[in-house]
Amino acid sequence: MMRSILSPAILTLSLVTLLVASVHDRVHAGEPASAYTLVRNGLLIDGTGAEPVSGGAVLMKGASIEAAGALSEIEIPSGDVRIIDAEGATITPGFIDAHVHLVSGEGDLFQFALGTDWSYKVLRAAENATNTLEAGVTTVRDLQGSPPGLKQAIREGLIPGPRIQLSVTGIGGTAGHTDFEMPSGVDVVPTLYPPGAPRPRADGPDEVRTRARQIVRAGSEVIKLWANGGLATPHDQPQYIGLSIEEMQAAARVATDYERPLAIHAEGLLGIMNAIAVKPQSIEHGFYLDKKAARAMAKAKIILVPTAVFVSQPTAGLPAYFRMKLEEARAAAREGFQHSLKAGVKIAMGTDTGYGPRHGDNLRELGVYVRWGMKPMDAIVAGTKNAAEALGWDDRIGTLEPGKLADLVIVRGNPIDDIDLLAEKSNILVVMKGGKVVKDRRASD
Numbered sequence: 001m002m003r004s005i006l007s008p009a010i011l012t013l014s015l016v017t018l019l020v021a022s023v024h025d026r027v028h029a030g031e032p033a034s035a036y037t038l039v040r041n042g043l044l045i046d047g048t049g050a051e052p053v054s055g056g057a058v059l060m061k062g063a064s065i066e067a068a069g070a071l072s073e074i075e076i077p078s079g080d081v082r083i084i085d086a087e088g089a090t091i092t093p094g095f096i097d098a099h100v101h102l103v104s105g106e107g108d109l110f111q112f113a114l115g116t117d118w119s120y121k122v123l124r125a126a127e128n129a130t131n132t133l134e135a136g137v138t139t140v141r142d143l144q145g146s147p148p149g150l151k152q153a154i155r156e157g158l159i160p161g162p163r164i165q166l167s168v169t170g171i172g173g174t175a176g177h178t179d180f181e182m183p184s185g186v187d188v189v190p191t192l193y194p195p196g197a198p199r200p201r202a203d204g205p206d207e208v209r210t211r212a213r214q215i216v217r218a219g220s221e222v223i224k225l226w227a228n229g230g231l232a233t234p235h236d237q238p239q240y241i242g243l244s245i246e247e248m249q250a251a252a253r254v255a256t257d258y259e260r261p262l263a264i265h266a267e268g269l270l271g272i273m274n275a276i277a278v279k280p281q282s283i284e285h286g287f288y289l290d291k292k293a294a295r296a297m298a299k300a301k302i303i304l305v306p307t308a309v310f311v312s313q314p315t316a317g318l319p320a321y322f323r324m325k326l327e328e329a330r331a332a333a334r335e336g337f338q339h340s341l342k343a344g345v346k347i348a349m350g351t352d353t354g355y356g357p358r359h360g361d362n363l364r365e366l367g368v369y370v371r372w373g374m375k376p377m378d379a380i381v382a383g384t385k386n387a388a389e390a391l392g393w394d395d396r397i398g399t400l401e402p403g404k405l406a407d408l409v410i411v412r413g414n415p416i417d418d419i420d421l422l423a424e425k426s427n428i429l430v431v432m433k434g435g436k437v438v439k440d441r442r443a444s445d
């Protein structure tokens, strides 16, 4: 009798011990915090915008960078140092995508929203996270849809993926870009966000303030707002105003109180001007920026996250409303980007993968910037240092400098000569995240 009572308890304890041990192993396997790694024999582009250094190297200790520069100038510690030979390829920081949606459907949005179980969406998100990491993107900002459990699973090493700054959900007004209550009366919204997450719809400064606090409580590390409409929804236009300045200011105050960055979706010009008045860290999309708005953004030091690959996506197969809005916005977005370049607006890479661009195609974004007039080195800075600043994580990531996390990519060829090299996954030879090699395809070539 005693035995039959005790056994399940012992079994449960053993299982718990086993689970804890296996999680622990995956996090720390082969990675003593004091171990040195030297990446050498590459063209070093450190993400600061400085000239590339040939014969470059990066010395790491555990998860952090100790030194980066010409190999001849780095003091190599005595004793065991793991060597990773870049074989003449280019060494860059791990890239950062400041605008993704890891939980998102490719194909029909409504079919994915209404016809798919949430657990399946999360499993798909895990695959999307892996594809993103293998493309050389070691950090993403997820601006709606992904649950805190996805971030936790990646952090614990249960699944491979980039480190995530999470919004969980954002805030938009009734009839705004995120109001998916259909003419039938069916509200699609609960299917687009993690079960139990706060709903994005809120009106009036008081309700917006409460919602912002609820979103912080739900695990959000960045507050996302919708200042106006967008392209991927059937019922609104990019120029329709969403939240008012007063409503956005209420959320901005919560962002300040809880030390979260503020990211505002704004596509039409009036929404962009409203967003500028609220002074967020970043404006997302900014398609219809004109000269005056670009100058105001530069003056207020607001970062633009252009999602150029989203607005450049092929229109074949898209619903008619989406196609029409996209075609109209495309030319405007290119012009808006050029106004921003001229005015000196800081630009950070963000793609909107999940709403057109595929997870893992993130670095195609940089090719569009170059075709729209940006210098290749500036495009790399947009995808590293500037994106880290948009997240407010530039003290930890974004450049290959002492003290920062050892997030690093080795890419075949020289992306300054051909920026599109970065978009081809087979050119991403090695990816390191926090000093750990998470992809290495040198031997397979």
Ligand SMILES: [Zn+2]
Pocket (backbone or CB within 6 Å): 099, 100, 101, 143, 352, 355
């Ligand atoms: Zn988005």
